[in-house]
Amino acid sequence: MYNIGIDLGGTNIVAAVVDDGYNILGKAKTPTATPRSAQDIFDDIAKVCREAMDAAGVTVGDISCIGMGTPGTVNGEGVIEFANNLGFNNVPAKEMLKERLGDLPVFVENDANCAALGEAHAGCGNGSGNFVAVTLGTGVGSGVIIDGKIVNGVNFAGGEFGHMVISVDGEPCTCGRKGCWEAYASATALIRQTKKAMEENPDSVMHEIVKQEGKINGKTAFDAMRKGDIAGIKVVNNYIKYVACGLINIVNALQPEIICVGGGICNEGDTLLKPLNRYVMAERYSIHSKIQTKIMKAQLGNNAGVIGAALLGSI
């Protein structure tokens, strides 16, 4: 038997047929093409699921259950209460999937939580039941797993470590607070920090790099650092300090077995991961404990979402 995992994103809808060994047997994708009605979007979700089954060479009779990850808040009845970037308000996702795909067990969860579940079981977590996944992207997403279960709190909105203030009265955040971790540790924040350093350092090699690449991105400062550029080194060191600050806060709060760090910036690999682990070792409150939280790089990339969604029925 197989499960279907769906990753409903602001840009694309992806569905995959996943087996017991977490292998993707077939996958399909279509643009989400917002703004449009939930009815239309769910019609396309069902279509993509059928395409994924075709690609995998299975039929709906071979499927045990369907799981879907979505942006926003999903309640215990599988209703998407609110998802800003989809324009969704109280969309009965579970019901709408059942209507289109038959009376299979259906599970709906927040997408960051699905990705965390995927990495915990099939990625760098290797089955770990105490696990936090952090994604350094446009924002800073996070998913928390304790005792093998997703922690989403009394209102299904939990797990938002990105919106933990690390600098009182600091940089404004999209959420309305000031000084959130997201406003310092996201790729967006790194680009802002890079821009500011370029303005302050007209001789920095970053100007050259940006001319060649056509735009500032999350790699600019790292590339400059590799060329020995002092301004680039400072941007990278500061950025890593901010990322570490939030990670150590998570360590002190929950002492998970593993914190998995994902997002495009993680392509820097050990350049990022090694100093992060050094910071954690130096600043953790659990300095006297032999066992320490490991900071690891996410392994599943964009597949974490569909694999995690496919796992929702099995946890």
Next chain:
Amino acid sequence: MYNIGIDLGGTNIVAAVVDDGYNILGKAKTPTATPRSAQDIFDDIAKVCREAMDAAGVTVGDISCIGMGTPGTVNGEGVIEFANNLGFNNVPAKEMLKERLGDLPVFVENDANCAALGEAHAGCGNGSGNFVAVTLGTGVGSGVIIDGKIVNGVNFAGGEFGHMVISVDGEPCTCGRKGCWEAYASATALIRQTKKAMEENPDSVMHEIVKQEGKINGKTAFDAMRKGDIAGIKVVNNYIKYVACGLINIVNALQPEIICVGGGICNEGDTLLKPLNRYVMAERYSIHSKIQTKIMKAQLGNNAGVIGAALLGSI
């Protein structure tokens, strides 16, 4: 049947006999009198337990189990791995209690976690399974309960929200980090903030209050505020902002049903609780959720520890 709860503190050892309705039937206490050997301290713990049983009019045959809360890190085998203020390193607490009190089931936990458990079941939590207890004292202690279980992580050192940085490169904390919540929201921090405001405002009524009371304490600025003193109002407003900052971080991370706030400063009651709830309502990430975390005042005072310890065997 009854349970014994022990609260081993840096200052006092307290033991209580607790019934199924969380009532304390008998209680006894002796100074911890550190520094002295673990053997001597555990001899006194056993003595205090016997005195509590005498006070309750029960014998060891009436006792179902024994629970103890202690400062520091306690591992799964009931060994206190490290407790700075007791001078303990790898003290086999469970074994030492069994040696002295007979072969009853024995459970040992961190004291902040015991207090959280006590408040969750017998105090303001009213049985809540998703609950965080925060104590604003000399430091900022916290205990986290998710799905009815204490969260202490992979190395039993979790639940330390006090050592979450809320101000990167901010005030030095006793833990070695800079800018921890504890360094802004503890009673110690409030006293430091009050002192600074007094130095900057020689005309503040706080000087008079301190002369009358003999020393600066956590009430000084609140008392000045009640007299309309501008400097006092500013200290209180800032302090409440710092406390709220950490509470909202916890809300965004875990969305517990209740965050219980304890410690001497909570005697201010609604003066503290009302603005804290307003901050949470305004800044929570879960702005679209109908259900919101409630910020409540701790109800059990110093009894939270012994009641929570007595409950360790029942969860």
